[in-house]
Structure formats: C-alpha cells, structure tokens
Amino acid sequence: MNATSFRTAKAIEGRMLTFDIGSEAFAIRADCVREILEVPHVTHVPGAPAFVNALINVRGTVAPLTDLRIAFSLDSAKHNEDTRVIVIEELIHETRETIAILADKVNDVCELDGGQVEQAPAIGTRWRPELIEGIGRKGDRFVIVPDIARIMGEYVS
Amino acid sequence: MSGSDPVAAFRVEAFELLDQIENDLLDLGQDLGNRALVDAVFRGLHTLKGSGSMFGFDALASFTHHCETAFDRVRKGQARATAALVGVILSARDQMRALLDETIAPDEAAQAAILAALQAAVADDGAATTAPAADAANVIEDATRLTFRLAPSAMANGNNPLNLLGELRELGATKVCADLSRLPPLDQLVPGECHIGWTMLLPASVTRDDIEDVFMFVMDDMELTLEELEPASAASEIIAVAETGTAAPSQARTPSAPAAESVRVPAERLDELMNRVGELVIAQSRLAQIAAQGGTINEIALRAVSEDIERLSSELRDTTMVLRMMQVGGLFGRFRRLVHDLAQETGKSIEFSTEGETTEVDKTVIERLADPMVHLIRNSCDHGLETAEQRIANGKAGTGQIMITATQTGGEVIITVADDGRGINRDAVRAKAEAQGLIAPDAVLADQDVLQLIFHPGFSTAAQVTNLSGRGVGMDVVKKTIEGLRGTIRMTSVEGQGTRIMLHLPLTLAIVECMLVRVGSGCYAIPLSAVEECLELPASEAAGGKSRSFLDVRGELIPFLRMREAFATDWPAELHQKIVIVGAGDTRVGLVIDQIIGNAQTVIKPLSRFHAGLGTFSGATILGDGTVALILDVGNLLASAQRQSATRAVGEAA
Numbered sequence: 076m077n078a079t080s081f082r083t084a085k086a087i088e089g090r091m092l093t094f095d096i097g098s099e100a101f102a103i104r105a106d107c108v109r110e111i112l113e114v115p116h117v118t119h120v121p122g123a124p125a126f127v128n129a130l131i132n133v134r135g136t137v138a139p140l141t142d143l144r145i146a147f148s149l150d151s152a153k154h155n156e157d158t159r160v161i162v163i164e165e166l167i168h169e170t171r172e173t174i175a176i177l178a179d180k181v182n183d184v185c186e187l188d189g190g191q192v193e194q195a196p197a198i199g200t201r202w203r204p205e206l207i208e209g210i211g212r213k214g215d216r217f218v219i220v221p222d223i224a225r226i227m228g229e230y231v232s
Numbered sequence: 233m234s235g236s237d238p239v240a241a242f243r244v245e246a247f248e249l250l251d252q253i254e255n256d257l258l259d260l261g262q263d264l265g266n267r268a269l270v271d272a273v274f275r276g277l278h279t280l281k282g283s284g285s286m287f288g289f290d291a292l293a294s295f296t297h298h299c300e301t302a303f304d305r306v307r308k309g310q311a312r313a314t315a316a317l318v319g320v321i322l323s324a325r326d327q328m329r330a331l332l333d334e335t336i337a338p339d340e341a342a343q344a345a346i347l348a349a350l351q352a353a354v355a356d357d358g359a360a361t362t363a364p365a366a367d368a369a370n371v372i373e374d375a376t377r378l379t380f381r382l383a384p385s386a387m388a389n390g391n392n393p394l395n396l397l398g399e400l401r402e403l404g405a406t407k408v409c410a411d412l413s414r415l416p417p418l419d420q421l422v423p424g425e426c427h428i429g430w431t432m433l434l435p436a437s438v439t440r441d442d443i444e445d446v447f448m449f450v451m452d453d454m455e456l457t458l459e460e461l462e463p464a465s466a467a468s469e470i471i472a473v474a475e476t477g478t479a480a481p482s483q484a485r486t487p488s489a490p491a492a493e494s495v496r497v498p499a500e501r502l503d504e505l506m507n508r509v510g511e512l513v514i515a516q517s518r519l520a521q522i523a524a525q526g527g528t529i530n531e532i533a534l535r536a537v538s539e540d541i542e543r544l545s546s547e548l549r550d551t552t553m554v555l556r557m558m559q560v561g562g563l564f565g566r567f568r569r570l571v572h573d574l575a576q577e578t579g580k581s582i583e584f585s586t587e588g589e590t591t592e593v594d595k596t597v598i599e600r601l602a603d604p605m606v607h608l609i610r611n612s613c614d615h616g617l618e619t620a621e622q623r624i625a626n627g628k629a630g631t632g633q634i635m636i637t638a639t640q641t642g643g644e645v646i647i648t649v650a651d652d653g654r655g656i657n658r659d660a661v662r663a664k665a666e667a668q669g670l671i672a673p674d675a676v677l678a679d680q681d682v683l684q685l686i687f688h689p690g691f692s693t694a695a696q697v698t699n700l701s702g703r704g705v706g707m708d709v710v711k712k713t714i715e716g717l718r719g720t721i722r723m724t725s726v727e728g729q730g731t732r733i734m735l736h737l738p739l740t741l742a743i744v745e746c747m748l749v750r751v752g753s754g755c756y757a758i759p760l761s762a763v764e765e766c767l768e769l770p771a772s773e774a775a776g777g778k779s780r781s782f783l784d785v786r787g788e789l790i791p792f793l794r795m796r797e798a799f800a801t802d803w804p805a806e807l808h809q810k811i812v813i814v815g816a817g818d819t820r821v822g823l824v825i826d827q828i829i830g831n832a833q834t835v836i837k838p839l840s841r842f843h844a845g846l847g848t849f850s851g852a853t854i855l856g857d858g859t860v861a862l863i864l865d866v867g868n869l870l871a872s873a874q875r876q877s878a879t880r881a882v883g884e885a886a
Contacts, residue, residue, distance in 0.1 A: 115858070116857075116858065116859040116860075118754065118755075118852075118859060118860040118861065118862065119753070119754055120843055120846070120849070120862065121754070121798065121799035121800060121801075121848070122798075122799070122846050122848055123842070123843055123846060127842045127843075130843075130852055130860045130862075131860065132854050132858050132859065132860050135854065136837070137837040137839070137840075137852040137853075137854065137860050138840070139840045139842045139843065141842075167841070168841075170841070172840055172841065173840075174840075227842075230842050231841045231842060
C-alpha cells in the first residue's frame with residue numbers, strides 16, 4: 076500500500092543534512108547549516124530551560140546549544156566519539172540567530188526519497204505534530220524534518 | 233556617502249562651526265560686553281558663509297551673509313550686542329542648520345522674519361542705521377535687478393570681474409547668478425575673453441550712480457540693465473532666483489542616505505596605534521623565526537616573545553579603546569542651548585553650569601546618552617525649578633541652578649544632573665502611584681523605592697501636562713536607555729532643596745575587567761568595578777539551608793546569596809567557600825562562591841534571545857582557553873537582595 080495515497084505530501088526543495096538523535100533520524104535543510112563541529116567545551120546556563128541550557132564558543136561567537144531530545148522527548152545519550160554539534164543560522168521571529176544543535180551522529184547530505192515529505196500523523200506519534208514540518212524517507216528509514224524556526228521560537232523571550 | 237565626499241566633509245565642519253557659534257553666542261549672552269566673543273562669532277559666521285558658497289550652499293551663504301553683516305556692526309562698535317540680538321542670531325543659527333540639511337525645504341518666510349528681527353535688533357540701539365543691516369530687510373521688501381555683461385575684451389584690458397562682484401557685494405547685492413548662456417563650445421572658447429554675464433538683486437537704496445561708479449572703468453562696450461522690481465514680484469523673483477540658483481544643485485545631490493559615521497581622532501593617538509602595530513609586526517617575525525628553527529625550540533626566547541605579544545596586545549587594546557573615547561564636553565555644550573530656550577519658554581531664570589567636560593566616555597555611550605539627558609534637564613527646568621517669585625518666597629535665590637557634572641571613578645563614569653528646585657514630593661508620588669494601582673495604599677516603601685516609582689512607565693506627577701514634560705513618557709525611557717548601556721540610575725532628592733540624579737555608566741561597552749569565580753563546575757565573571765571586597769565564608773555559615781542569610785561585616789548587616797543554591801549545582805562544595813561582596817552605592821550583597829580564580833579582561837558578548845530573559849546574566853565572554861563564561865548581572869543580584877531585605881523587614885515588623 077502506498078502511504079502517500081491517504082496523507083498529504085509536500086515537496087521539499089534542496090539537499091538535506093541528515094543526523095541521528097537516539098534511534099530517530101532527523102533532516103534539516105543543508106543550506107542553513109554553517110558548520111559541523113566536534114563537541115567543544117560546553118558552558119551550562121543555570122536557570123535556563125533544559126532545551127537550551129548551554130552555550131558554546133563558535134569561532135568567537137557565543138552560540139546557544141540546543142538539544143532536540145528535549146523537544147521530542149527522546150532518551151538522552153552519553154556523548155561519544157560520533158557526537159557532533161551542528162551550527163545553523165535560522166530566522167527566528169524575524170532575526171537571524173546562530174544556534175548549535177546537538178546530534179548523536181551526523182550522517183549525510185542528500186535529497187530525501189522523492190524529494191518530498193508527508194504531513195506528520197496527528198495520532199500515532201509521541202510528538203507534537205506542529206513541531207514537525209513533515210516525515211520523509213531515506214532508504215529504509217523514516218526521517219523527521221523538524222520545524223526548527225517553530226521549535227526555537229517557543230524558547231525565545 | 234564616501235568619506236572623501238567634500239560636501240559631506242563640509243557639512244560635518246559646518247555643523248561643528250554652528251555648534252561653536254552657538255556656544256560663543258550663549259557665552260556672549262552671559263557677558264554682552266566681551267569683544268573676544270563678538271569677534272569669535274563674527275569669524276564663525278564669516279567662515280561659514282565663505283565655505284558655504286564654495287560648496288554650493290548658496291541659500292546658506294546669502295542668509296549667513298546678512299547675519300554676518302549685522303554682526304559686523306556690533307564688531308565695529310556701530311551697534312551694541314544685546315540679549316535680543318543674541319536671541320535672533322541663535323534662531324538664525326537654527327535656520328542655517330536647516331539650510332545645511334537638504335532634506336528640509338528652506339523656509340523663506342521664517343528667514344525673512346529672522347532678518348527683519350535682526351534689523352530691528354541692531355537698529356533698536358539708536359546707532360545710525362546705514363546700509364548693510366538695512367539692506368538685509370530691504371532685499372525682501374523691494375529691490376532692483378541688475379543684469380550686466382562685460383565686453384569680451386574686458387579681461388584683456390586688465391579688469392577682473394571678481395573685483396567688480398566684490399564691490400557689488402559691498403553695495404548689498406544678493407542672489408548673484410552667473411549667466412552662462414553665451415558660453416561657446418570648448419573648441420571655440422577663447423580663454424582670455426569674458427563670456428559670463430551676471431544677474432543680481434540690489435537693495436532699492438542703491439542708486440544708479442552707485443552702480444555706475446562700480447563699472448566706471450569698464451563702461452565701454454558692456455551691457456548693463458537695471459530693473460526696478462515691484463515689492464511682490466521682488467519676493468517671487470527671489471524665490472525664482474533661489475529655485476534656479478539652489479534648487480537645481482540640491483536635486484542633483486542624492487536624497488539623504490544615512491551619513492556614514494565618522495569619528496575625529498587626534499593624530500597622536502593614531503601615531504601611538506601605528507607604533508604598537510609596528511612593534512607587533514616585529515614580535516611576530518621573531519615568533520616566526522623561533523618556529524622555523526629546527527630541532528629543539530629555545531624556550532626562553534619563546535617565552536620572551538610571548539610576553540612581548542601579551543604586552544603589545546594589551547597596549548593595542550587600550551590604544552584602540554581610547555580611539556573610541558570622546559569627551560563629554562561636546563554633549564554638555566548642546567544642553568546649554570536647551571536650558572537657554574527652556575528658561576525663555578518657562579519664564580524662569582536659570583543658571584546652567586557644567587563640570588568635568590574633559591571626562592571621556594565611549595562614543596556609543598555619548599550618542600545614546602543625549603536623549604535621556606534632554607529628558608532629565610527638561611524635567612529639572614519644568615518640574616524641578618520653581619518660578620523666581622516662588623523661590624524668593626521660599627528664601628532661595630531667584631535664579632535656579634542646574635548643574636551637570638561628569639566624574640570618573642574606577643571603571644565607571646558618573647554623570648549627575650542636579651537642580652536646586654523644589655525636590656520630589658514623596659506624598660504626591662505615592663498618591664499618584666496608588667491612584668494608578670502601582671502600589672497598594674498601605675504598602676511600606678523605603679525612600680529610595682518611592683523615588684524609583686517615577687521611573688515606572690506612564691508615571692508623571694505633573695498635575696498639568698506642559699509642552700516641556702509631564703506626558704509620563706520620560707523617565708521610564710531614561711531608565712531603559714541607561715540600563716541598555718549597562719548603567720544604573722540613582723537619585724537623591726530633598727524636598728525644598730533640589731533633586732540630584734546620577735547616571736552610573738560603564739567606561740566602555742566592549743571590554744570589562746572581571747573577577748573570575750568558580751561555582752560548582754562553572755566559571756563565572758563578575759565585573760570588577762562592582763566588587764568591593766572578598767571574604768572567607770565563616771565556618772558557622774558554611775552549612776547551607778539556614779533561613780538566615782545575613783552576614784555581619786564590620787558591624788554592617790549584608791545579605792548574601794548562596795550561588796551554589798541559585799545555580800543548583802551538585803558538585804561537591806569547596807571546604808572554604810568565599811564571599812564576594814558586590815555593590816553599587818549603598819546597596820551591597822555578598823555572593824557565596826566556591827573559589828576565586830583571578831582577574832581577566834573580558835570582551836562582552838551579548839546573550840542570545842534564548843537567555844536574555846533570564847536576568848541573572850548580563851552577557852557572556854570567551855576566556856583564554858576558548859571556553860564560554862557567563863557574566864553575572866550585578867544590578868539584578870542587588871535587586872533580588874533588596875527584595876530579600878524587604879521581606880526580612882516585613883518579617884521583623886510582623
């Protein structure tokens with residue numbers, strides 16, 4: 076049975092950076108990615124929400140380090156040799172912010188199968204559907220495309 | 233707009249010149265007999281006129297010319313400097329400023345009014361009114377139009393048209409326009425011949441004989457026409473001439489793009505900077521030499537270079553920071569005019585004095601300080617100072633005092649705006665705050681807290697809203713701006729004796745000296761300017777969790793915050809914890825920390841919007857090892873300590 080027959084599909088332009096958090100695969104648009112770093116020294120910010128409770132130094136810029144695990148209620152893993160920090164630039168409430176995202180493993184820059192994503196199902200997922208732009212496929216895996224601006228926007232004061 | 237644009241450069245200079253003229257005029261207003269000041273104003277006007285016409289600001293040049301002419305009479309002793317004259321020239325100066333700004337359409341009517349007032353001011357004196365000052369107004373009322381064209385051979389015969397034009401100017405010629413219609417194409421141009429004709433307006437008082445005297449030696453073969461203009465047509469003529477003469481070039485100029493910022497830097501400071509850079513290049517080449525050495529590295533040489541570079545970079549930093557520093561005198565100068573105008577508007581007699589003009593503050597601070605200070609000074613003039621009658625009735629001198637001072641203490645500059653007016657009426661503030669629901673009717677407030685109420689948005693105690701202030705939009709904006717500059721506001725006010733508002737501002741915005749401390753596993757920075765002393769936490773207090781958190785420091789009870797609890801760290805606590813006492817003014821609070829690491833120069837990085845709302849931190853900085861450290865927001869900590877002592881006071885009262 077073809078899944079797209081009963082859920083709206085949406086084309087997603089351009090190449091995507093795929094990465095893993097826990098057992099899930101995520102993808103974000105490659106053109107907003109500035110660089111990918113090994114985990115640098117992380118400074119904890121007391122009192123900040125768990126999603127964004129750390130800062131790192133990205134070439135002289137102090138960037139907030141965000142943890143999508145909190146937004147998607149995934150289990151937290153220990154940092155290991157595959158752990159990376161993805162530095163992105165994203166418009167959040169009309170201002171460009173440099174933000175770092177913690178990833179357990181960075182996989183690939185590629186196009187999603189068929190160049191499209193499907194709308195997240197309203198039931199059957201643990202996650203709030205509005206935080207997800209869509210779910211695509213890469214090979215035999217489902218890939219979640221998070222709505223970064225939306226997620227980050229919830230934490231901006 | 234590029235830096236080399238001569239018109240932009242002229243405009244910058246002209247603005248400075250106008251500021252100088254304004255200052256001299258205000259000084260002159262205090263000391264009407266001062267010849268040196270009269271000369272200074274005259275020179276200023278003269279320079280402005282000359283360079284104005286050079287850069288095509290013809291309207292400005294001709295307008296300034298009239299002011300200059302009038303002032304020349306004062307200089308020559310034909311008229312006396314009066315307060316009225318100073319007032320008129322001050323308003324003329326504003327008009328000149330408007331003429332410099334090409335986005336504002338020239339207001340001919342206002343100019344005419346100023347010129348008429350100017351004439352009245354110099355004529356009133358009773359001195360013989362002769363040509364120049366009278367001309368100024370006559371030009372507007374009625375005029376003669378002179379058109380002339382010299383014979384082509386005039387210059388070959390040794391006549392210089394410039395001399396003729398100079399003589400005509402002395403007769404009071406205005407709106408001089410060159411007629412280029414007979415200028416031949418370049419290939420037919422004979423450089424020795426005069427191809428240009430001129431048109432100008434002359435005052436009606438100039439007779440035909442006067443004009444013929446000018447042209448006495450060139451009369452042969454020249455064309456000369458004189459037309460009497462009707463008063464009404466003269467006015468429109470002036471506008472028409474003004475349009476052909478000045479509107480065209482102003483259209484050619486690009487519409488106002490925001491002018492590129494520029495800073496004037498004394499040359500020796502640049503030399504100093506260059507010297508440092510030179511030394512740095514040498515140190516770098518020594519470093520390269522050491523790196524290129526094969527085999528073992530000479531550790532001593534390496535250390536020497538490292539020390540040199542350390543010294544140089546700190547010197548470079550200081551030199552560069554100094555480039556950004558500007559004296560507050562320029563800022564204070566602007567307020568003299570403000571007070572002068574406010575005194576006239578309110579009918580109060582106000583004496584304005586400044587102190588510490590040479591204190592230097594970061595350029596950004598100066599720029600952003602102007603608006604809040606205008607608010608404060610307006611408040612002082614309008615609400616603070618009483619009228620002369622009220623003052624005398626209260627046994628004070630009739631003239632109110634407003635004083636601005638700047639002083640530098642440590643890493644802070646304190647700018648004080650003080651008046652000797654009626655002071656702040658606490659009861660009125662309370663009543664107003666209660667009426668607006670800001671405080672409960674029976675709330676117990678410390679005196680400082682009552683005073684701080686006036687910084688609340690929408691708060692204004694003036695029963696009547698005046699043109700000057702009292703709209704309730706002032707003080708909260710002041711507070712926001714000062715806090716935006718990482719500064720604080722303190723105020724003292726004695727009813728019947730005056731109000732003193734102190735703006736505590738950081739010397740520079742970019743770099744602060746910080747004390748680095750460790751709390752749990754994290755390293756935090758505390759601005760050194762706020763640190764008062766460091767103590768060891770007494771063993772009796774070391775065990776946390778006690779309700780009481782006050783420390784007796786030489787008889788003074790100081791509240792303290794346990795940063796380990798505030799930051800919820802689970803690292804094992806240091807055996808001997810320390811207390812860093814931070815404070816501003818009378819408010820002090822102790823911060824219990826694990827370890828003092830040392831001092832460091834830190835470059836402040838703003839926090840992202842994710843963390844800006846936390847309040848605990850004012851920024852972040854990158855330490856020498858590349859890690860990020862958070863900078864504690866001392867103002868916020870003090871506020872929370874104040875809340876703590878307030879709850880304690882309430883607890884004791886209960």
